[in-house]
Amino acid sequence: MIGVGAVRFAAVVGAVSVWGGTVLACYGRFVGPRPVRPDWDYGMGRFDISRIDAEPVYFGVVALAVGLWVGVVAVALARRGWNEGDEYARRDWGVLFAVLAGIVVLPAMALIRDAAAVVQTLQAVRPLTITVPVIVAGCVLIVAGSILLLPAALAPAALAPLRGRGLVVPLVAAVSVPVLAAGLAVRAGDDARGIDLRTVAAVAVPPVPAGLGIERYEVWLGNPGRVYPADVVVAGAGFVVANSGGITAYHGGSGEELWHYRRTQREGGIGVQPGSLRSLDGGVVLAYWEYRGWTALDALTGELLWQVSDFTRDHPDPQSPERRGRGFGLPEPLFRTEDDVLVSYDSRTGARRWSARAVDPDCPGARSWFDTTTSTVYQAFRCLDPDELRVSALSGRDGSITRTYVIPRPVGKDIPMTHRSGERVAAEWGENTVLLDGAHDPQPLPGAQRVLAADAEGVLLRQRAGVEYIARDARWVSEDAEVRTALYWYYGLLGEYVAAIEQTDPGTVLRTWRRADGSPGPVVPVEVRGGRCPEGGLVPSPEMLTIPGGLLIRCGGWLLGYS
Numbered sequence: 001m002i003g004v005g006a007v008r009f010a011a012v013v014g015a016v017s018v019w020g021g022t023v024l025a026c027y028g029r030f031v032g033p034r035p036v037r038p039d040w041d042y043g044m045g046r047f048d049i050s051r052i053d054a055e056p057v058y059f060g061v062v063a064l065a066v067g068l069w070v071g072v073v074a075v076a077l078a079r080r081g082w083n084e085g086d087e088y089a090r091r092d093w094g095v096l097f098a099v100l101a102g103i104v105v106l107p108a109m110a111l112i113r114d115a116a117a118v119v120q121t122l123q124a125v126r127p128l129t130i131t132v133p134v135i136v137a138g139c140v141l142i143v144a145g146s147i148l149l150l151p152a153a154l155a156p157a158a159l160a161p162l163r164g165r166g167l168v169v170p171l172v173a174a175v176s177v178p179v180l181a182a183g184l185a186v187r188a189g190d191d192a193r194g195i196d197l198r199t200v201a202a203v204a205v206p207p208v209p210a211g212l213g214i215e216r217y218e219v220w221l222g223n224p225g226r227v228y229p230a231d232v233v234v235a236g237a238g239f240v241v242a243n244s245g246g247i248t249a250y251h252g253g254s255g256e257e258l259w260h261y262r263r264t265q266r267e268g269g270i271g272v273q274p275g276s277l278r279s280l281d282g283g284v285v286l287a288y289w290e291y292r293g294w295t296a297l298d299a300l301t302g303e304l305l306w307q308v309s310d311f312t313r314d315h316p317d318p319q320s321p322e323r324r325g326r327g328f329g330l331p332e333p334l335f336r337t338e339d340d341v342l343v344s345y346d347s348r349t350g351a352r353r354w355s356a357r358a359v360d361p362d363c364p365g366a367r368s369w370f371d372t373t374t375s376t377v378y379q380a381f382r383c384l385d386p387d388e389l390r391v392s393a394l395s396g397r398d399g400s401i402t403r404t405y406v407i408p409r410p411v412g413k414d415i416p417m418t419h420r421s422g423e424r425v426a427a428e429w430g431e432n433t434v435l436l437d438g439a440h441d442p443q444p445l446p447g448a449q450r451v452l453a454a455d456a457e458g459v460l461l462r463q464r465a466g467v468e469y470i471a472r473d474a475r476w477v478s479e480d481a482e483v484r485t486a487l488y489w490y491y492g493l494l495g496e497y498v499a500a501i502e503q504t505d506p507g508t509v510l511r512t513w514r515r516a517d518g519s520p521g522p523v524v525p526v527e528v529r530g531g532r533c534p535e536g537g538l539v540p541s542p543e544m545l546t547i548p549g550g551l552l553i554r555c556g557g558w559l560l561g562y563s
Helices: 004-030 049-083 093-112 115-125 131-154 165-188 310-314 321-326 481-485
Strands: 195-198 215-220 231-235 238-243 246-251 257-263 278-280 284-289 293-298 304-306 335-337 341-345 352-357 367-372 376-384 387-395 401-408 417-421 424-429 432-437 440-444 448-454 458-463 466-471 475-477 490-494 497-503 508-514 520-526 543-547 550-555 558-562
Touching (some): 004 049, 004 131, 004 165, 049 115, 049 131, 093 115, 115 131, 131 165, 231 543, 238 543, 246 284, 293 310, 310 341, 341 376, 376 424, 387 432, 401 432, 401 440, 424 458, 432 448, 448 490, 458 490, 490 543
Antiparallel strands (some): 195 257, 215 558, 231 238, 246 257, 278 284, 335 341, 341 352, 367 376, 376 387, 387 401, 417 424, 424 432, 432 440, 458 466, 466 475, 490 497, 497 508, 543 550
């Protein structure tokens, strides 16, 4: 038998717990933040995300209704015990039924609707908020409070007399229960607890080696749960990879992991939006997290630089129609056009830095194009009267025009194809190809059909006679018949060599030529787990990146590092 004092204590704690749970359920249903649901959703292929989002609201409504019902019954029990009327000793089957409903309804619904799986899914595919933990806490308090009220509902005589100083201790204990539950719910809804951030001390950036070297490491990109390939950019002391798991930086010479910024979640949850990873000035990495927004990190240390800034307020969503309309054609996310104004943002703070006019008063209605390096912004206008192409170089520091170049009577497209590397931009307008270098006058490349690669030392292009390399102190056209006919090779520039990936039968090889005279260099086989490098599909494969410390080749889901 349960003692009279124990029944009273349990009833007081139970009643306050039920009302506390009802308040929490009301907050979660009507006040707490709602799930972020953009127009696009990568989770649609895995589960009905709309149903998942609606589950907390549904539980909140049911918990609120049950909590009010049981709470009113608890007040009725307390009133009867306080008045000490003859009816307090009589068992009320309506009261008992309400208390039993408080015990059974919510657990049964949780079992039928697989509430545990719903909570796990929401924690994986949505940022953590207090809404779900608060509703869960409310449901638990209502059920627990109903269980504590059950002895009083079965033996209401134990509640009399329910008054005096004997209520102080039960009331203090009762109030502490929902307060503690609310605190735990708030802590569980802190999204910062779902972040795994590992930083390191800044390391020296290794130089690009003069030669190819040998394969030193392989890195599995991985992108579980996604049909899109992982993103890879050159940054910091090597390269940075972004996939559904988060952002990871590697050393270019050794392939060693340096730092990471990830979410502590199961695979296939919130990840970096495909295509949003950027390397800004080589020292800042910027990426857009699904449902969370922009995050800027130091490329060398992994330190969090900013998540809220002028830039995030101007660009809340990289997929929004407003951004696509205003920023169309801008290659880097820290530059945008707004009301015919070009705006620059500081990469380390996200604050607005300068603005400049994005129109040419002498070319009204002209189509414009922009491209940028770490120190220069290039702006081009296709004028119709007179028929010419005007290219201006703007200082990346303050937006002032440093030089202007005019191409008379251009032939081909208004908007060029570009290839950027370091401080140089090769721009192709149909039959017009120009090498832009903020420190020198633009260099025309007559006869160029396609720019294959460029860096601070030279540019590699295709022309009718074959593959041509142009540098300040060297110029040659390859006489290798294979090079002249290999239309779909993948090229790069590394130290003293020109490199090209050739897909042969039965395997893949990496060919090199010396920059100085075009003579053949080493030929190295490229193998991934004993097979050739896969080609085509959604994954950009094969792909070549010159990084600090070596050369990176992307083969399907693998990165091969040579140094």
